Amino acid sequence: MRATFLPLLFSLLWTLPCPGGWLLDGRRPSVICASGSSQSSTGIVTIVNDDATFPVLSLQLGGHWTDFELKASTNNFTNLVYYIKSSGTNAIAPDTNVWVYFTDDFGSDVRQWHRSATATAIGSQLANRTNSEVEFALVSPSHECAVDWRAWMTRTNNALVWSFVRYDGIGLELNASGTKSHWNPVIPVEWRKERIAP
DSSP: HHHHHHHHHHHHHHOOOOOSOOOBBBBOOOOOOOTTSSOTTOOOOOOOOOOEEEEEEEEBBBBTTTTEEEEESTTSSSOOOOEEEEBBOSSOOTTTTOEEEEEOTTTTSSSOOOOOTTOGGGGGGGSTTTTOOEEEEEEEESSSSSSSSGGTTOOOOOOOEEEEEEEEEOOOOTTTTTSSOOOEEEOOOESSOOOOOO
């Protein structure tokens, strides 16, 4: 009877609709639904815990813009949960171990990713400070933030928003009238379990 009952039970469970989300350890995991193609030959539904907690942000710089300020908020900038300057340090909501990558089109290998030195402007690290162009910077925040990352740094946090402004070593990019800084929205291009470390 057991040999007949178990396959029947698995087939019935497999036809049930996917639950809205199962909670494990207070987090909502990804659930491979009954209608998914991941069912094993035993009919067991696989639950994958979402532990990719490191965002990767791609900031478009270009031209004479070699550096930036990046801010994050969970209440649309009433308060900040994150703030870094690629050109130095800041005491508002610092990340003591952020990784910022860039390429240098005048470097010895123009394909090479360079990790920016801590609290050092990207512009000062370029092979040709006058002509090198940093088209993009990749930002990989750490978990060593002033505001505990566990309270806000998750891909399922729909209130989390990021904005950045470009910097040329002299001043921030301004709007057309030169009266306010010109900030741009940005979203993570991906979330990773471990940070990129070339």
